[in-house]
Amino acid sequence: MDGHTTDLVSSRLHGRHGVLRDQHKTVILTTHNHKIMALANNMIVLEARHIIETDSPTTLLKGDGYISKLGFEANYDEAEQTSRTPDSLLAVESTWASKDREGESTTALTDLRRKNGCLSVYKYCIANAGYSSVTLHVVFIILWVFSTEFSPVVVKWWSEANAIKPNQDMRMWLGVYAILGVLGTLGATAAAWFALVSIISYTGIHLHSDPLQQPSYLQSCIQHWLNFMLDLLVTVLAIVVVGTTVTWHDRSSAGSVAQTSVLSWSSISAKR
Known part of the structure; x- marks a missing residue:
């Protein structure tokens, strides 16, 4: 995914009112993306197979360790989350549940509107x-x-x-x-x-101008270019073999064998 889509998906899954957070799911993320790191409640930093830091993003950013040097900002207020008592958490859960019930009445309308698409998305593309x-x-x-x-x-x-x-x-x-x-x-x-x-x-x-995705795009382009060149080479060889077989059909009987070998080499080369 490109950077914009990654931010959108991660925010809707792990954000302040994300789907997984609303359902109180425990999620373990392994990432180098700063924006995804900022959505976590707790972070664990590993180095040489050892834990060197572990705490909430807000606490780690205030320190002088590895996380504080990354320069990102926490998007989720962990202080508010950790200061809640069980009663306040239940109150929040009931509030979210009531919002879900209120949203059920507009679900059908939202689904119908999504069939028509979004004009801003079309303009952007x-x-x-x-x-x-x-x-x-x-x-x-x-x-x-x-x-x-x-x-x-x-x-x-x-x-x-x-x-x-x-x-x-x-x-x-x-x-x-x-x-x-x-x-x-x-x-x-x-x-x-x-x-x-x-x-x-x-x-x-x-x-797709995300620098993190450029190596994979370059690799894909090189792979497609090599496949195209192999197809051209096999086409030329097949034409030569067929032309030789048709021209001197009474002098040699190995044309069909050579043609089969060329096609087999083509399939093997494409797989590699």
Whole structure:
């Protein structure tokens, strides 16, 4: 997950009114993320398989140990939490329970509204993908769909006109049908280009700019590039083997064996 999504999920799970905290679940987290650390009630710092610090984030931040040097702020008020008596905790639990009951009446409405999505989310995604790229992608999609769906209508009009006056305006109908075919092909190709090259590239740069995720993205890119190069190499070898087998089929019978070996090498290389 990117940094924004990580913060959102961790806050809704472990935050002040998170799901797991409301249900009083005990959670053990192992993380290097400062924002997730700040959501904990108690922290344990390990070094060389030994515990060097253990306490609440607020207490550790006031000290001079490892946690105090990280420079983050505690998001959860542990002092308030630890000062509560059992009676006050029961009162808080009853308050949360009443809030849950009040929220049940709006659950159905919330679920219905979520089906329509959130306009701000769409604006955020489109802005990171690039307004011009998304606009051109939609335009070419419309061109592709129009050309594809309107071609049968043209054929129908052509058939009706041909039934009245056979073979009249043949060049016009063929030209219109050919133009629609070219426009449909152009629209589909351009839409795929903007989606796969432009939109995905911009989205990857702007939405996934977390430095912690860059090594995994680089590794994935290198892996896909190597797979692509292996596929090209195997294609060239397969063409050479098939061409040799077809050209000199009466001189050698090892073509099928060589072709099978090439395909087997391709599958083994892809797995490695």
